[in-house]
Amino acid sequence: MLQVDVRLALRDFPFAAQIDVPPGVTVVVGASGAGKSTLLRLVAGLLRPDAGSIRLDGRLLCDAEHFVEPYRRDIGMVFQEYALFPHLDVAANVGFGLRARGIAASERRARVARMLERFEIADQRRVRVAALSGGQRQRVALARALVIDPAALLLDEPLSALDPQTRGRVRGELRALLETVAVPTLLVTHDQADRAAFPERVVRLERGLLLTAAS
Amino acid sequence: MIRAAIAIASATLVAFIVVPLAALLLRLTPAELIASLQTPAALTALGLSALTTMISLAITLLLGTPLAFVLARADFAGRRLVDALVDVPIVVPPAVAGLALLLAFGRFGLLGPPLRALGIQLSFTTAAVVLAQVFVASPFYVRAARGAFAAADQNLEAASATLGMGPLRTFALVTVPLAGPALFGGAILTWARALGEFGGTIMFAGNLSGVSQTLPLLVYLELEGGNIAVATAVSVVMIAASLVTILIVRTFERR
Amino acid sequence: MKRSTFVAAALVLTLCAPAIGRAADTGTVVVYAAASLREAFDAAGAAFKAKTGIAVTFDYGGSDTLAAQIAQGAPVDVFASANVKQMEKVASAGLLAGDAVTFARNRLVAIVPKANPGKVTAVFDLARPGTKVVLAAAAVPVGGYARAAFAAMNGRDGAPPDFAGAVEKNVISGELDVKAVATKIALGEGDAGVVYATDVTPTIADQVTVLQFPPAASPDAIYPIAVLKAAPDASAAQTFVTYILHDGQTFLKARGFLAP
Numbered sequence: 001m002l003q004v005d006v007r008l009a010l011r012d013f014p015f016a017a018q019i020d021v022p023p024g025v026t027v028v029v030g031a032s033g034a035g036k037s038t039l040l041r042l043v044a045g046l047l048r049p050d051a052g053s054i055r056l057d058g059r060l061l062c063d064a065e066h067f068v069e070p071y072r073r074d075i076g077m078v079f080q081e082y083a084l085f086p087h088l089d090v091a092a093n094v095g096f097g098l099r100a101r102g103i104a105a106s107e108r109r110a111r112v113a114r115m116l117e118r119f120e121i122a123d124q125r126r127v128r129v130a131a132l133s134g135g136q137r138q139r140v141a142l143a144r145a146l147v148i149d150p151a152a153l154l155l156d157e158p159l160s161a162l163d164p165q166t167r168g169r170v171r172g173e174l175r176a177l178l179e180t181v182a183v184p185t186l187l188v189t190h191d192q193a194d195r196a197a198f199p200e201r202v203v204r205l206e207r208g209l210l211l212t213a214a215s
Numbered sequence: 216m217i218r219a220a221i222a223i224a225s226a227t228l229v230a231f232i233v234v235p236l237a238a239l240l241l242r243l244t245p246a247e248l249i250a251s252l253q254t255p256a257a258l259t260a261l262g263l264s265a266l267t268t269m270i271s272l273a274i275t276l277l278l279g280t281p282l283a284f285v286l287a288r289a290d291f292a293g294r295r296l297v298d299a300l301v302d303v304p305i306v307v308p309p310a311v312a313g314l315a316l317l318l319a320f321g322r323f324g325l326l327g328p329p330l331r332a333l334g335i336q337l338s339f340t341t342a343a344v345v346l347a348q349v350f351v352a353s354p355f356y357v358r359a360a361r362g363a364f365a366a367a368d369q370n371l372e373a374a375s376a377t378l379g380m381g382p383l384r385t386f387a388l389v390t391v392p393l394a395g396p397a398l399f400g401g402a403i404l405t406w407a408r409a410l411g412e413f414g415g416t417i418m419f420a421g422n423l424s425g426v427s428q429t430l431p432l433l434v435y436l437e438l439e440g441g442n443i444a445v446a447t448a449v450s451v452v453m454i455a456a457s458l459v460t461i462l463i464v465r466t467f468e469r470r
Numbered sequence: 471m472k473r474s475t476f477v478a479a480a481l482v483l484t485l486c487a488p489a490i491g492r493a494a495d496t497g498t499v500v501v502y503a504a505a506s507l508r509e510a511f512d513a514a515g516a517a518f519k520a521k522t523g524i525a526v527t528f529d530y531g532g533s534d535t536l537a538a539q540i541a542q543g544a545p546v547d548v549f550a551s552a553n554v555k556q557m558e559k560v561a562s563a564g565l566l567a568g569d570a571v572t573f574a575r576n577r578l579v580a581i582v583p584k585a586n587p588g589k590v591t592a593v594f595d596l597a598r599p600g601t602k603v604v605l606a607a608a609a610v611p612v613g614g615y616a617r618a619a620f621a622a623m624n625g626r627d628g629a630p631p632d633f634a635g636a637v638e639k640n641v642i643s644g645e646l647d648v649k650a651v652a653t654k655i656a657l658g659e660g661d662a663g664v665v666y667a668t669d670v671t672p673t674i675a676d677q678v679t680v681l682q683f684p685p686a687a688s689p690d691a692i693y694p695i696a697v698l699k700a701a702p703d704a705s706a707a708q709t710f711v712t713y714i715l716h717d718g719q720t721f722l723k724a725r726g727f728l729a730p
Contacts, residue, residue, distance in 0.1 A: 046373050070376040071385075083374040087392045100379030148378065322587065323658040338659045339602070339642040421643025421654070422607060428644075435646060439534050440609030 002152050002184035006042050006052035010035065015208035017042075021152070021184040027198045028188040030205035036188035037080070039205065040154045043186065044077050045070030056151050056184070071100070076145030077154040081161050082137045084129040090140055091116070091125040097148035115143045119177070134162040135170045142177065153185040159194060171197050236454060242447045251448035259425050260433040260449070267341060267429060268409040271348035275356050275405050280398070283360030284386070298361075305354045309414020312351050316419040320346065339421045344429060347415035352408035359401025363394035396467045403467075407460040411453065497703065498525045499710050500545065502536040504552035504693070505647045506576065506612070506666045510725040511550070514718040522713070524706050532610050532647045540565060540698065547701035548710055550693065552576070552666075553611040557694040567704055570694035573714050575728040576666040578615055578688045580681040581655050588661025593681050594629055596620075596662050597636035604651050604660035607644030611691070612651070616664035619688040627684055652678075666691065668726040690728060 002021040007014065015035045019026075030036050041047040043054060045061065045068060053063035056075070061068045076097075084093050095112040103111075116122040119139040124132060129140060138158060145153060158174060159167050175197050178185060187198065188205075195202055204211040243251065251257065285291075286298050304312060318324045320337045330337065337343050367390060375385040391398065413431040420427035422436065430449050437446035503511050508530045515526040529536070529546075537556040540546055541563050550573070551557040557570045582590045588601045596603050606613030620634035630636060645651045648665050655663040656674040662681075670680055695714060701707040714722075719729065 041373075044373075044377050046376065069381075070373070071379050071381050073377070074379075075377060077374070077377040079370050079374055081370070083368070083370040085371060085374075085389060087395075096375070096380070097378035100375075100384070144378065317657060317659065321657060321659050323585070336602075339604075417646060417650070421604070422645060423641065423643050426642075436607055436609060436644070438538065439532055439607065439646065441534065441538065 001057060002043070002186075003053075003055040004039075004043060006049035006054060008038065008042065008047065008049045010038065010208060013208045015039075017205075017208075017210040019203060019210055021186055022201075023182050023184055025178050025181075025185045025187055025198050025200065027195055027202045028186060028205050028210075029192070029195050029202060030188070030190065032190050034205045035208040036190070036205055037156055038208075039210070040077065040156050040186060040188060043152070044075055044154055045073050059151075074148065074150050075152045075154060076148060076150030078138075078141045078145050078156065078158050080156045082141040084137060084140055084144070086128070086130055089126050089128050090121060090132070093129060093140055094143045094147055096144060101148065111147055115147045119143045133166070135166050135173070138162070138170060138174070142174075146181065150183060152183050153181060155185070155187040157189055157191075158187065159189070159191065168193075239447055239450050239454060243444060243451070247444060248448045248451060251444045252452065254445055256424055256428070256433060256437075257445055257449055260428050260430050261452070263341070263344070263425065263428065264410060264430040267344045267348060268406055270345050271352060271409045272402060272406045274345070274349050275353040276402060279353050279357045280360060280391075283357045284364050284390075286357070286361045287364035301357050302354055304351050305358075307351075309351065309412070310418060312415040313347065313418020316343070316347060316350060316415060320419070338419060339423070339427065341420075341426055343420035344416050344427050347419050348409035348412045351412055351415055352405045355408055356398075356401040356405040359397050359404065360394065363397030363401075364390065367393055400464045400467045403460050403463050407457060410456060497706070498527050499547045499701075499703070499706050501526055501528050501548040501550060501710065502540060502544070502546045503528055503530055503550040504533045504536070504611075505530045505649050506552055506668050507550055507574075507693070508649075509671055510668070510721045510727060513724070514714060514721040517721070518710060518713050518718070521717070522709060524709060526710060534609060534611065543700075545700060546698055547703070547707040548695065548697055550695040550714070552691060552693055553615075554692055554694055556611070557696065560698075561696070565699055567697040567699045567701060567707075570696035571711070571715060572692050572730040573695045573711075573718075574693040574722045574730055575690040576668055576693065576726075577690055577728065578612070578619055578664055578683055579667045579670065580662055580664050580683065581652065581670060581678040582662045582681065583655055583658040583660075584677055584679060585658055586661075586679065587658060590662045590681070593623070593683050594627075594633075596640065597630065597633050599636075599640070601640045602642045602659075602661040603637060603640040604643050604645060604654050604663040605641050606648055606651055606664075607646060610645075610647060612648040612664065612666060613644060615688070615691060619664075619683055622687040623684065626686070666726075670726065693727075693730075 004021070005018045007016045015038055017039055028036055028039060038047065042049055048067060049062065051064065054061040060066055061073055085096065088096070091112050094115055095108050098108045098111060113122070116125055119142065121136055121139050121143070124136060129137060132140065159171055162170055171194065189195065282301070286294065317338060320326055320330065322331065322336060322338060337346065371389050371393065372385050375389045380388060411431055412429070413435070416427065416429060417432060422428050422432050430453055434446045434449050437449070501511070511528055515528060519525050533551040533553055533556040536549065537551065537559050540549060540560050549557065549560060560566060561570060580593050580596065582588065590596065590601060595601060605616050608614055608617060617634065620637045623629045624633045625631040642660060643654070645654065648669055651663040652665050652669045652674055654660050656677040670678060695711055697704060697707045697711055723729070
């Protein structure tokens with residue numbers, strides 16, 4: 001369980017979110033500029049809240065006195081444009097988080113290989129990410145975030161970087177993949193179609209205010 | 216008509232630049248060139264220039280990289296002033312640079328007494344050569360690195376952080392490799408500027424074979440002594456170095 | 471119309487180009503003079519202009535550099551050298567209009583900073599190990615004179631047999647001209663330097679102490695002057711040379727030069 005209760009003064013409006021995210025996908029919908037990325041960046045530790053606290057499975061990530069740095073949070077994040085490392089190949093991108101944890105090269109190779117199999121990108125393991133299609137990039141980003149066995153998963157508009165033709169197909173793949181993920185997962189999107197694809201739990205964000213009961 | 220005028224104007228300037236360079240190259244036969252370079256003074260100056268420019272480059276990379284990062288990313292009072300100050304040596308006349316160094320680090324300069332207390336005299340030493348080179352050449356690297364760090368995609372650094380890499384390793388494994396070509400280009404420019412450094416060196420480090428007589432000083436001195444062959448040979452080496460430098464920088468800019 | 475104007479302008483520029491390098495035609499006497507002559511010649515040049523109406527522009531530098539530039543065809547009317555050797559170089563290249571004449575003599579002195587960090591009280595102290603000696607490079611006339619003077623002192627007046635070698639070991643820099651030697655000693659960067667008596671200008675006189683060489687060790691330096699063949703206005707150039715040999719002597723004397 002991811003428990004978020006934070007406030008942060010943004011330039012245009014105050015941001016305030018109070019939400020408990022259970023294991024499984026929670027979709028946060030809202031127009032662009034509503035503060036969706038802010039919510040994810042707060043949870044990831046890339047932003048500091050003015051007040052409030054964030055807990056993950058009972059572990060305090062931040063409150064008035066404490067702040068766990070993003071690199072110690074064990075939270076996987078898929079960025080809007082995927083933020084893949086252009087100087088590394090697919091395998092090195094996926095293995096990056098394992099390298100950060102000092103895991104031996106042999107074990108790293110094995111875990112990366114398993115992840116690439118699972119995401120059906122094993123053929124591309126030596127390819128630089130610039131040569132990948134949009135859908136392949138998204139799978140690399142997801143594999144990179146999941147290989148570290150994160151305690152929570154954050155997805156920032158995971159489909160918006162794709163062209164409309166592939167978006168529908170990739171949405172189906174993403175849904176199938178996320179069904180196998182058993183940690184609290186926040187997926188933010190402005191796209192109503194995404195919301196329809198993940199109907200289980202949907203919340204709405206409007207001008208920095210999180211409305212828990214959305215439908 | 217206008218095309219012809221443009222062509223003539225362009226050709227004139229190109230010829231103006233190429234002819235003196237060609238004159239240097241054509242002055243000596245390859246055998247004379249090699250013989251002139253094998254004089255003890257030339258070999259010593261070659262070695263000293265290689266040594267001092269490498270040390271200057273290392274110091275610039277070590278101190279300039281963090282500085283460039285701070286200038287590109289951090290927001291602090293006086294950042295713009297520091298930013299401007301770092302560029303000053305690029306436009307300062309070389310003799311002014313030498314005088315400034317002398318008045319700062321010379322025996323009776325600003326920092327003379329504390330240095331003397333430590334038993335250090337900088338002027339007229341190889342260390343002074345390095346200081347002069349760092350002073351005039353490091354801004355070229357800092358400029359290039361600052362631009363690269365400012366232009367870098369910070370989402371990539373954020374991604375690295377969420378994957379568990381601390382700030383230092385993120386810098387080493389993500390920021391620097393991505394800025395790599397620009398950093399390399401800046402480093403090459405700095406090295407070339409250090410290699411050509413003359414005014415600051417003669418003012419601050421003097422001129423002594425094996426201690427402070429770098430290639431540019433040797434060229435000047437051999438001319439004074441009427442030894443045009445050695446001066447020409449060393450000049451050819453320096454022009455070759457400049458040409459290689461420019462080609463390397465161009466190649467990296469294109470990537 | 472615009473095009474033809476541009477082309478015409480380009481044409482005029484091209485036609486003028488050969489003349490641009492000959493600014494000396496404008497009635498100005500161009501004098502290449504040894505760096506040690508700067509103060510005396512600047513003053514003499516101003517007085518000369520006041521007297522004759524002929525303007526003089528000076529280019530000061532190491533005599534060897536100036537001689538080399540003249541040999542390479544620099545447009546110069548008069549050459550005033552700090553030694554006979556460089557003048558002979560120009561003469562043997564056939565570039566002189568007449569004979570060179572001696573117009574001044576100079577003398578070597580050792581200078582030490584007023585604070586005297588090296589505790590140098592006589593020229594002999596320059597050989598003491600650890601003394602930081604600044605000389606002009608051997609290729610620069612004053613550097614050559616200084617080394618010749620040291621060699622002449624070898625084993626004399628109580629100096630060690632290899633006095634010159636011992637001094638050479640103490641040399642920390644071979645400066646590119648005599649003014650640079652004077653500046654570095656005035657700034658206190660070296661313990662002692664060797665310059666011409668005339669380089670102890672009023673500007674630095676209170677910052678240095680002057681030490682004399684033994685008279686036998688250091689013969690006077692001879693300064694010759696000559697009009698060059700290339701001079702476009704040979705009579706104006708000759709007028710200046712004559713002035714330096716007579717009225718101009720006042721300014722040379724005021725700067726410490728000895729009469730020819």
